[in-house]
Amino acid sequence: MTxxxxxSGAAGSGPLLEVRDxxxxxxxxxxRVRAVDRVSFAVRPGTTLGIVGESGCGKSVxxxxxxxxxPQPMGRIxxxxxxxxxxxxxxxxxxxxxKVRTGQIGMIFQEPMTALNPVQRIGRQLSESFLLxxxxxxxxxxxxxxxxxxxxxxxxxxxxxxxxxxQLSGGMRQRVVIAMALxxxxxxxxADEPTTALDVTIQAQILELMKSLQQEMGMSIILITHxxxxxxxxxxxxxxxxAGRVAEIGPVEEIFARPSHPYTRGxxxxxxxxxxxxKTRLRTIEGMVPGLADLPAGCRFHDRxxxxxDRCRAEAPxxxxxxxxxxxxxxxxRELAPWTEPAA
Amino acid sequence: MSAPLLEVRNxxxxxxxxxxxxxxxxxxxxxxxxxxxxxxxGETLGLVGESGCGKSTxxxxxVRLVKPTxxxxxxxxxxxxxxxxxxxxxxxxxxxxxxxxxxxxxNARLTVGTMLxxxxxxxxxxxxxxxREKVLELLRIVGLPPAAIDRxxxxxxxxxxxxxxxxxAIALNxxxxxxxxxxxxxxxxxxxxxxxxxxxxxxxxxLSYLFIAHxxxxxxxxxxxxxxxxxxxxxESGDGEEVHHQPRHxxxxxxxxxIPQPVPxxxxxxxxxxxxxxxxxxPPPGCPFQTRCPHVQAxxxxxxxxxxxxAGSGREAHAVACHFDL
Numbered sequence: 041m042t043x044x045x046x047x048s049g050a051a052g053s054g055p056l057l058e059v060r061d062x063x064x065x066x067x068x069x070x071x072r073v074r075a076v077d078r079v080s081f082a083v084r085p086g087t088t089l090g091i092v093g094e095s096g097c098g099k100s101v102x103x104x105x106x107x108x109x110x111p112q113p114m115g116r117i118x119x120x121x122x123x124x125x126x127x128x129x130x131x132x133x134x135x136x137x138x139k140v141r142t143g144q145i146g147m148i149f150q151e152p153m154t155a156l157n158p159v160q161r162i163g164r165q166l167s168e169s170f171l172l173x174x175x176x177x178x179x180x181x182x183x184x185x186x187x188x189x190x191x192x193x194x195x196x197x198x199x200x201x202x203x204x205x206x207q208l209s210g211g212m213r214q215r216v217v218i219a220m221a222l223x224x225x226x227x228x229x230x231a232d233e234p235t236t237a238l239d240v241t242i243q244a245q246i247l248e249l250m251k252s253l254q255q256e257m258g259m260s261i262i263l264i265t266h267x268x269x270x271x272x273x274x275x276x277x278x279x280x281x282x283a284g285r286v287a288e289i290g291p292v293e294e295i296f297a298r299p300s301h302p303y304t305r306g307x308x309x310x311x312x313x314x315x316x317x318x319k320t321r322l323r324t325i326e327g328m329v330p331g332l333a334d335l336p337a338g339c340r341f342h343d344r345x346x347x348x349x350d351r352c353r354a355e356a357p358x359x360x361x362x363x364x365x366x367x368x369x370x371x372x373x374r375e376l377a378p379w380t381e382p383a384a
Numbered sequence: 385m386s387a388p389l390l391e392v393r394n395x396x397x398x399x400x401x402x403x404x405x406x407x408x409x410x411x412x413x414x415x416x417x418x419x420x421x422x423x424x425x426g427e428t429l430g431l432v433g434e435s436g437c438g439k440s441t442x443x444x445x446x447v448r449l450v451k452p453t454x455x456x457x458x459x460x461x462x463x464x465x466x467x468x469x470x471x472x473x474x475x476x477x478x479x480x481x482x483x484x485x486x487x488x489x490x491n492a493r494l495t496v497g498t499m500l501x502x503x504x505x506x507x508x509x510x511x512x513x514x515x516r517e518k519v520l521e522l523l524r525i526v527g528l529p530p531a532a533i534d535r536x537x538x539x540x541x542x543x544x545x546x547x548x549x550x551x552x553a554i555a556l557n558x559x560x561x562x563x564x565x566x567x568x569x570x571x572x573x574x575x576x577x578x579x580x581x582x583x584x585x586x587x588x589x590x591l592s593y594l595f596i597a598h599x600x601x602x603x604x605x606x607x608x609x610x611x612x613x614x615x616x617x618x619x620e621s622g623d624g625e626e627v628h629h630q631p632r633h634x635x636x637x638x639x640x641x642x643i644p645q646p647v648p649x650x651x652x653x654x655x656x657x658x659x660x661x662x663x664x665x666x667p668p669p670g671c672p673f674q675t676r677c678p679h680v681q682a683x684x685x686x687x688x689x690x691x692x693x694x695a696g697s698g699r700e701a702h703a704v705a706c707h708f709d710l
Binding site for chain 1: 598608
């Protein structure tokens with residue numbers, strides 16, 4: 041089952057994680073829907089991949105699939121591979137998966153209050169992972185908890201370990217969740233909208249913290265967000281998702297300098313920016329995000345796309361290379377006018 | 385543009401914090417503390433602040449969904465804060481509200497038609513036929529199909545529901561609309577549609593907006609003037625462009641620099657605040673920003689800096705609540 045030969049494994053410069061043609065289906069009242077369709081990407085060691093898209097685009101489902109944490113029994117991976125250092129997690133036995141979940145991949149969720157147990161002290165929750173996976177006494181586990189809290193910038197951590205989650209502010213709670221995700225020094229951290237519930241000044245603190253921890257510990261990060269600003273400021277590579285599929289993928293500078301999918305362009309144009317003159321009309325993307333139960337045929341963006349042609353209605357475009365690692369799933373990307381920053 | 389349409393003077397909304405056997409008030413949560421601001425006819429005043437700063441409570445205090453503790457809310461010269469509930473009814477036509485989550489603020493059991501007709505019924509306007517005409521016109525104005533009239537809120541997407549919320553707010557030709565985070569629950573591609581609609585309506589119907597949101601980029605885009613709130617106080621106010629280009633308050637500066645911009649590799653000139661936001665329950669004396677301010681001095685811990693005009697006056701004023709000229 042393990043195919044270490046095909047990838048370079050832990051040591052080389054190959055990807056740490058490689059997702060190939062991932063497909064996920066959900067059973068819903070409206071029948072079986074495909075929430076993620078042929079999604080492929082790779083995460084290199086020590087880098088950050090951002091997954092950006094609007095609600096229902098499949099970004100969170102993709103993340104949950106990596107750890108096989110899809111809600112049961114509705115959700116199911118129906119195709120593709122998730123290779124962590126060459127090992128396919130989709131087919132891995134549960135005991136292997138358990139080790140991966142707790143030792144190699146850490147997860148940070150959007151709302152820290154729901155990720156923490158409200159009736160357990162912080163110290164006990166943090167100690168749990170040390171006790172489970174390392175040969176330590178409860179006292180040592182607590183000491184390590186204090187250390188890791190100090191590392192994520194929580195003042196007087198030796199007092200905080202005795203507190204409950206509700207005694208902390210939102211930003212502090214998210215630091216605790218980050219501490220928890222980092223406690224076993226994972227090679228990869230998956231952060232699903234880690235700062236969406238936080239204020240913008242606190243968000244800046246948390247993003248800065250994640251960046252400096254990454255530099256120190258060398259882990260890779262998959263950052264899921266709806267905010268292109270957060271992507272631009274924190275990621276090395278970007279995956280733009282629309283309605284369960286990859287619209288565009290590539291290095292962050294490339295995507296922002298030469299966005300080639302009409303959806304990526306539409307998103308970039310529609311965000312209000314501080315430099316814009318006030319009260320001018322914003323560019324918009326017509327229509328609305330399709331629900332998973334009524335996805336359009338062909339390119340899933342075609343009914344909102346200003347550049348659609350008949351072919352877009354009929355068949356879905358596959359990813360074409362733009363330049364280097366930059367790829368786009370659009371038939372007409374070559375014909376689109378060169379990208380200029382939205383008029384300020 | 386002579387007199388303000390809405391003038392809030394020294395408004396306080398404090399909530400008692402109760403405890404003990406007899407639930408005596410043991411302290412106060414000072415959600416809105418000594419806030420003054422004005423909205424002129426036809427303009428948008430943007431009110432920005434982070435969660436818990438009191439911006440929503442301020443909006444609710446103006447329309448009396450919450451009773452202010454002290455201060456005045458002058459609307460066209462009448463102090464709404466002093467009026468008994470019964471006398472407020474005519475003013476409810478003039479001031480309307482749009483809420484953040486239209487899924488919560490629309491009655492799930494009413495059709496869109498019934499919901500939009502309700503304001504006319506309550507204020508005894510027109511007959512059944514003319515009211516239906518009005519409802520259809522409202523739907524057209526906000527960009528919804530006539531068929532929406534017989535549907536229920538759950539049949540619409542978030543953006544469409546916000547259009548319904550807007551239709552309800554403009555039904556009675558109000559002068560002022562308090563918009564409380566009207567686009568923050570919406571996806572980016574839908575957000576710009578709704579912002580455009582609100583700008584169009586303002587021009588067409590000569591509306592004034594008090595636009596409350598946490599996102600400075602959104603607020604700056606739709607507003608003529610903006611006010612920055614922190615821990616129950618307005619710390620800076622003025623023309624939107626001026627506050628953006630020449631922010632005077634250290635909090636405004638930090639807020640502007642913290643906004644992630646869709647420009648890669650900008651992060652080098654980020655200003656990161658340290659420290660925590662104090663609780664609005666019995667906040668420390670002195671400046672509300674003292675716990676996070678990079679320029680804090682002894683005087684900041686003792687005296688509350690008043691909101692003082694540093695440039696211009698009246699509608700053109702740029703005011704800041706800081707002891708220093710930074």
